[in-house]
Amino acid sequence: MEVIIAPSAxxxxxxxxxxxxxxxxxxxxxxxxxPTGTTPLVFYDELVAMHTRGEIDFSEVTTFNVDEYAxxxxxxxxxxxxxxxxxxxxxxNIAHWRAHMPNGMSPDIAKHCExxxxxxxxxxxxxxxxxxxxxxxxxxxxxxxxxxxxxxxLKTLTxxxxxxxxxxxxxxxxxxxxxxxxxxxxxxxxRRCLVLAFGAQKAAAVAAMVEGPVTxxxxxxxxxxxxxxxxxxxxxxxAQLQRADxxxxxxxxxxxxxxx
Ligand code: GLP
Numbered sequence: 001m002e003v004i005i006a007p008s009a010x011x012x013x014x015x016x017x018x019x020x021x022x023x024x025x026x027x028x029x030x031x032x033x034x035p036t037g038t039t040p041l042v043f044y045d046e047l048v049a050m051h052t053r054g055e056i057d058f059s060e061v062t063t064f065n066v067d068e069y070a071x072x073x074x075x076x077x078x079x080x081x082x083x084x085x086x087x088x089x090x091x092x093n094i095a096h097w098r099a100h101m102p103n104g105m106s107p108d109i110a111k112h113c114e115x116x117x118x119x120x121x122x123x124x125x126x127x128x129x130x131x132x133x134x135x136x137x138x139x140x141x142x143x144x145x146x147x148x149x150x151x152x153x154l155k156t157l158t159x160x161x162x163x164x165x166x167x168x169x170x171x172x173x174x175x176x177x178x179x180x181x182x183x184x185x186x187x188x189x190x191r192r193c194l195v196l197a198f199g200a201q202k203a204a205a206v207a208a209m210v211e212g213p214v215t216x217x218x219x220x221x222x223x224x225x226x227x228x229x230x231x232x233x234x235x236x237x238x239a240q241l242q243r244a245d246x247x248x249x250x251x252x253x254x255x256x257x258x259x260x
Contacts, residue, residue: 150183
């Protein structure tokens, strides 16, 4: 895993956006896996700014979002479909039929999840999977104890995640208990993964993801098995890493061609 401690969340987000833009320029039909949450907000703003300056064209890009609440219609303001519309899809020239979201209102969720997996396969697979990190080590909505081989499916949120996400709803009772998420196995199939983690509240999860054992108790730790995963964080999120100085040293001494 490439561990990058950036001077700030803004700098890390800009770097992640530059990596994404360079993929899209190299491969106009790139397939992206996309996250929601507070973490990727600046990353999306950077992508939009590059698009506005004419530096990237989304017209042939395909996207698959990593997760969605079950039971929220796409026009619900807290649905991830609404989040993606507000922060990216309505601000760039992506073709709406190429922007895939799990459908939290599907009458047959198991079948819908299978179809979502199939659509990813038929698109040629995800080239770059962007991810945030839950404070309990979840990726997508794969909560601790998720199978490390799991595929897209229905999951029940932990009480901690419900509390963490309650800030977006009028009360914790309004946060859906169930979600649809790509599985850890789905995420591991992406050709490249890029994780963003910012703030002191992510420091324990970052340490477990990078330096802990590979365990379903921290689903993000499965990324230790991924052949091409980069984790960008700010100083606060790096605070519990034992080998932070080594990661800084590695990054400072990298040949340019090998940088993320
Ligand atoms: C949420 C989302 C994840 C996200 C994570 C971190 O529950 N399902 O996809 O990466 O938790 O969220 P935030 O970026 O708001 O801290």
